Structure formats: structure tokens, C-alpha cells
Amino acid sequence: MALPFDTLEVGQQIGSTTVTITRQDLVRYAGASGDLNPIHWNSSFAEGVGLPGVIAHGMFTMGAAVQLVSDWAGDPSAIVDYQTRFTKPVVVADTTATPGEPGAGVDVVGVIGALDAERSTARVDLTVSVDGAKVLVKAQAVVKLP
Amino acid sequence: MTIDPTLQGRSYPAGDIYSVGREAIRDFARAVKATHPVHYDVAAATALGHSDLVAPPTFAIIVAQRADAQLIEDPSAGIDFSRVVHADQRFVHHRAIVAGDQLVAELHVDSVRAMGGGAMITTRAEISTVDGRPTATTTSSLLVRGEDQ
Numbered sequence: 521m522a523l524p525f526d527t528l529e530v531g532q533q534i535g536s537t538t539v540t541i542t543r544q545d546l547v548r549y550a551g552a553s554g555d556l557n558p559i560h561w562n563s564s565f566a567e568g569v570g571l572p573g574v575i576a577h578g579m580f581t582m583g584a585a586v587q588l589v590s591d592w593a594g595d596p597s598a599i600v601d602y603q604t605r606f607t608k609p610v611v612v613a614d615t616t617a618t619p620g621e622p623g624a625g626v627d628v629v630g631v632i633g634a635l636d637a638e639r640s641t642a643r644v645d646l647t648v649s650v651d652g653a654k655v656l657v658k659a660q661a662v663v664k665l666p
Numbered sequence: 667m668t669i670d671p672t673l674q675g676r677s678y679p680a681g682d683i684y685s686v687g688r689e690a691i692r693d694f695a696r697a698v699k700a701t702h703p704v705h706y707d708v709a710a711a712t713a714l715g716h717s718d719l720v721a722p723p724t725f726a727i728i729v730a731q732r733a734d735a736q737l738i739e740d741p742s743a744g745i746d747f748s749r750v751v752h753a754d755q756r757f758v759h760h761r762a763i764v765a766g767d768q769l770v771a772e773l774h775v776d777s778v779r780a781m782g783g784g785a786m787i788t789t790r791a792e793i794s795t796v797d798g799r800p801t802a803t804t805t806s807s808l809l810v811r812g813e814d815q
Contacts, residue, residue: 552690553694554728587698590700600759603755605754
């Protein structure tokens with residue numbers, strides 16, 4: 521739950537989480553979003569266009585990473601601005617034969633990067649990485665505080 | 667294929683209405699692993715002052731990508747979709763998207779920059795309700811890779 525504005529400090533960590541991803545998650549996202557690009561579900565197609573394998577939709581990673589902020593804010597509609605750059609593809613291994621085994625894990629850490637007293641907003645800067653390598657850069661969510 | 671540099675400044679008027687449904691919000695929320703009850707439970711959403719289920723923060727991408735499709739599928743633009751890479755994305759929300767909204771998006775091509783043999787295209791979708799309430803502004807940069815990239 522978001523704290524009152526005056527109790528927050530720049531540099532304060534709001535939380536961290538790891539989002540696990542399977543190929544099934546990508547198929548689900550493809551269906552829900554309408555983004556049916558086969559690089560997100562077909563290995564031979566992905567490799568054929570020069571990728572190391574099936575990769576997650578950038579928008580899947582962006583959408584999943586912000587959940588840390590939604591939960592902290594207490595109301596997801598408090599996120600008034602959210603942006604990122606996609607820098608590195610998230611390769612998702614095929615774990616179909618071992619149900620429950622993730623094909624990739626994305627680590628998300630949120631830190632307060634800026635506070636705006638006039639607008640009563642906090643900017644949460646997200647560090648989003650896989651095995652220590654950043655996959656999103658300048659991932660920032662601006663939260664309107666009560 | 668070359669990207670037409672005069673694309674910059676082009677706009678596409680609002681196309682079909684996107685009708686926001688409760689199940690679409692629930693499906694999208696599950697797909698991005700969102701767990702907040704305002705995406706699933708109408709009573710939880712109304713308890714926080716919303717008129718119906720609230721869409722997750724990146725839900726507007728559905729409407730934005732439908733608007734982008736007008737440009738990508740426009741033969742005069744010269745864009746090969748299989749060479750498009752999503753480079754960056756921003757959502758500015760003017761109000762929460764809730765179930766029952768009837769949304770339309772007007773697409774603007776804000777910039778086209780040559781990059782190697784390809785181009786970086788920045789589009790902006792102005793999403794509003796069909797009766798004119800500004801809802802979200804989404805900005806997407808799409809890298810169209812050149813033949814040798």
C-alpha cells in the first residue's frame with residue numbers, strides 16, 4: 521500500500537519480485553493482447569529471423585514488471601504515466617516437458633527516483649533484469665499519491 | 667523496401683470503436699500476472715470509487731496497436747512488419763480505462779528517422795472515449811530494420 525507522500529524519500533525501495541515466464545504465458549499474452557507475432561511462440565520462426573530462440577513480448581515484460589508498482593500504489597489507476605525502453609530480448613526456454621518449471625525469470629526492483637510535492641506524485645524507477653542483465657531501461661512509473 | 671520519409675506528420679483518423687469488456691480486462695490482467703482485485707472483482711473496483719473493473723496500466727496497448735496497424739498495413743508507408751522491433755513505449759493516462767468504455771484512437775506519426783538501412787518511427791495514439799473524453803496518450807517507437815540488419 522502506498523504511504524502518505526510526506527513519508528516517502530528518494531532512494532527508498534518499494535519492493536522487489538521475480539516474474540517467472542513459461543512459453544504458455546507467452547501464448548496467453550499473445551491471445552489477450554492480439555499480438556500474434558510467431559517470434560513469441562515458434563522456435564524455428566524465431567531462429568529463422570536471427571533470434572536466439574522464442575522471446576517474450578516486450579509488452580509482456582513491461583506489463584508484468586509494473587505489477588510491483590500497482591500493488592504498492594494500492595490502486596493500479598494511480599499509475600498516471602509509465603514508460604520504458606526495450607533493450608535486450610528475454611529468451612524463454614521450452615519447459616513444456618517439465619510443467620511448473622519456468623523458462624525465464626525476470627527480476628524487478630522498484631526504487632523511488634523522484635518526488636513532486638506540487639503534483640503529489642512519486643516516480644518509481646524499476647530495474648528489470650534477467651541474470652543480472654537489464655532487459656528494460658528507463659522503466660519509470662509515475663504514481664499519483666493520495 | 668524504403669520507408670517513406672514524408673510519413674512524418676501523417677495522421678490516421680479514429681477507426682473502429684474498441685469496446686472494453688470485463689472479460690477482456692480479466693484476460694489481460696491474468697496475461698500480465700496482475701493480481702489486484704480491481705481487475706477481477708466489480709465490488710472491489712467500486713469500493714475504490716471506480717464505475718466498473720479497471721484495466722491494468724498497459725491495457726491501452728491493445729487499442730494503440732490496432733491504431734498502429736493502420737500505418738503498418740498502409741502499403742504506401744513501405745513498412746515490412748516482419749522487420750519491426752518495438753524500441754520503446756510510454757503510456758500517459760488521463761483517466762482510468764474501465765469496463766464499458768467505448769474507445770477510439772487517432773494515430774499520429776510524430777517522427778521518422780533514418781537509421782542505417784532502416785528507420786525509427788515514433789507514433790502517438792490519442793485514445794479517447796467515443797464521446798470525446800481524453801483517456802490515454804500512448805507513444806511507441808518502432809525500429810524497422812534494414813535489409814542487412
